[in-house]
Amino acid sequence: MIVLGIETSCDETSAAVVRGGRDVLSCVVASQHEIHAEFGGVVPELASRAHVEAISPTIDAALSRAGLAPRDVNAVAVGHRPGLIGSLLVGVTAAKAMAWSLGVPLVGVDHVHAHLYAGLLNNPVEPSVTTFPAIGLVVSGGHTSIYRVDAWNRLARLGATIDDAMGEAYDKAATILGLPHPGGPNLDRLARTPGANEHAEQFPISRLSPTSLDLSFSGLKTAMLYAVRGVPHTRGRTPPVPPAPLTDQRRADLAASFQRSACAAVLLKLERALDRTPEARTLLCGGGVTANSRLRDQLASLAQRRSLRLVIPPLDLCVDNAAMIAGLGSVLLDSGHRDTLALAPVPTTAC
Numbered sequence: 001m002i003v004l005g006i007e008t009s010c011d012e013t014s015a016a017v018v019r020g021g022r023d024v025l026s027c028v029v030a031s032q033h034e035i036h037a038e039f040g041g042v043v044p045e046l047a048s049r050a051h052v053e054a055i056s057p058t059i060d061a062a063l064s065r066a067g068l069a070p071r072d073v074n075a076v077a078v079g080h081r082p083g084l085i086g087s088l089l090v091g092v093t094a095a096k097a098m099a100w101s102l103g104v105p106l107v108g109v110d111h112v113h114a115h116l117y118a119g120l121l122n123n124p125v126e127p128s129v130t131t132f133p134a135i136g137l138v139v140s141g142g143h144t145s146i147y148r149v150d151a152w153n154r155l156a157r158l159g160a161t162i163d164d165a166m167g168e169a170y171d172k173a174a175t176i177l178g179l180p181h182p183g184g185p186n187l188d189r190l191a192r193t194p195g196a197n198e199h200a201e202q203f204p205i206s207r208l209s210p211t212s213l214d215l216s217f218s219g220l221k222t223a224m225l226y227a228v229r230g231v232p233h234t235r236g237r238t239p240p241v242p243p244a245p246l247t248d249q250r251r252a253d254l255a256a257s258f259q260r261s262a263c264a265a266v267l268l269k270l271e272r273a274l275d276r277t278p279e280a281r282t283l284l285c286g287g288g289v290t291a292n293s294r295l296r297d298q299l300a301s302l303a304q305r306r307s308l309r310l311v312i313p314p315l316d317l318c319v320d321n322a323a324m325i326a327g328l329g330s331v332l333l334d335s336g337h338r339d340t341l342a343l344a345p346v347p348t349t350a351c
């Protein structure tokens with residue numbers, strides 16, 4: 001089955017063609033980074049307008065790079081939740097138009113769940129190898145969640161961030177350090193500066209309650225702010241603590257210390273989730289922050305220690321893309337799922 005995937009939930013317009021739920025024949029991503037860079041974040045109205053301009057050429061490009069004509073498409077999958085409502089609307093409308101005009105099935109896909117699927121795309125492991133039960137980790141700019149996955153339509157969220165998403169915390173910490181957009185990858189690069197001391201600053205590692213599987217990154221972000229700008233005067237008790245001079249060495253040390261704490265917080269919660277799920281066979285990971293060098297290394301070690309199969313996307317499929325939508329859409333279609341032309345965009349995730 002050839003599935004055309006469409007993704008417009010945030011600031012990337014993407015279309016992809018996937019065969020058999022696994023083989024990515026093409027994946028085109030039109031990024032809006034330049035449009036939003038001067039505002040330091042995604043401006044929803046500008047995002048929707050840019051999607052409107054990009055959607056048709058992006059779909060055309062995906063089909064032509066796959067060497068296919070529209071009539072070769074057997075089904076259309078679209079990321080219809082969660083996301084910015086105006087952005088989702090563009091992709092959902094385009095997907096309905098394609099499905100209706102071609103007379104093929106339409107399926108709506110949850111974008112967060114699709115991040116968990118991304119590592120199975122172009123994966124050399126036989127599709128027949130059992131993936132479930134799995135523990136899933138999604139860490140992106142908008143989401144940070146841990147799941148138990150028993151089937152692609154049976155996911156239970158075990159925990160999630162109670163404040164900032166991990167990628168959001170990276171982006172804000174990068175801004176505090178004066179790094180250019182996109183913050184996450186730049187902070188990751190700075191943290192790997194030779195000689196950077198990851199113990200220079202004792203940043204907090206959020207634990208929450210002893211049994212919690214939720215995460216929190218706002219304290220870590222504030223700690224970075226205080227480390228760079230100094231600790232403010234608190235109710236007259238302590239004099240303000242001036243910051244250490246922000247030399248190149250200090251910036252690299254702060255980046256490395258931030259990276260150490262952020263990754264440790266995620267690993268701690270994954271260990272807890274796995275302790276409670278000894279039957280888990282697989283660790284499914286996805287989302288933009290799974291491109292992080294330290295997190296990737298630590299996830300690989302965790303999987304090895306726990307004898308789990310690690311499913312993690314290559315770097316280009318960690319971030320938002322339509323191939324993961326087409327891939328998961330294909331599996332849902334195989335299990336009999338169909339949506340009608342009444343499919344609506346929804347700002348929240350299903351679970």
Ligand code: KG4
Nearest residue numbers: 140141142167184188288289291292319320
């Ligand atoms: O999955 P994604 O493209 O979009 C959302 O669904 O949110 O994730 C984007 C996020 C951004 O916050 C970006 O800074 C972060 O992923 N990111 C990284 C790295 N690469 C991307 N964060 C830390 N280290 C990286 N190497």
Ligand code: ZN
Nearest residue numbers: 115140319320
């Ligand atoms: Zn995403």
